[in-house]
Amino acid sequence: MDKHPLHNLAMSEALKSSCEFRLGAVVFKGRKHILAVGHNHRRTHPLAKCIREDESEANTTHAELDALIGCRWYDSVQGASIFVARLRADGSAGTARPCDQCQNILRETGIKRMYYTTGNGDEFAMEKL
Ligand SMILES: [Zn+2]
Numbered sequence: 001m002d003k004h005p006l007h008n009l010a011m012s013e014a015l016k017s018s019c020e021f022r023l024g025a026v027v028f029k030g031r032k033h034i035l036a037v038g039h040n041h042r043r044t045h046p047l048a049k050c051i052r053e054d055e056s057e058a059n060t061t062h063a064e065l066d067a068l069i070g071c072r073w074y075d076s077v078q079g080a081s082i083f084v085a086r087l088r089a090d091g092s093a094g095t096a097r098p099c100d101q102c103q104n105i106l107r108e109t110g111i112k113r114m115y116y117t118t119g120n121g122d123e124f125a126m127e128k129l
Pocket of ligand 1: 064098
């Protein structure tokens, strides 16, 4: 399988993360019209804190949420998709399936499909939200 058209962009976004697990996300429409990019980081966001206070990495903002926050108000994310990639220490792609909290937020904001790296080479999976 060919890698996703936004694979390299998501991976380079993940490179900006200082977290142990580095993830990058791209919100897009159509095949590759980019609305926003994001990566996970320790800087908190009120929404992230609220939904993740029960977890160990409570003070991180996930890449998916970071990308959504980066979307401009005039760029409706209604019907958009998201691609999430995890960058391993050796530079390869790891499993990046969005967590349940992120899936809920993506669904609520109108994102229709999530694509993510599976950790098997450059392969990716797609799920409808
Ligand atoms: Zn998440």
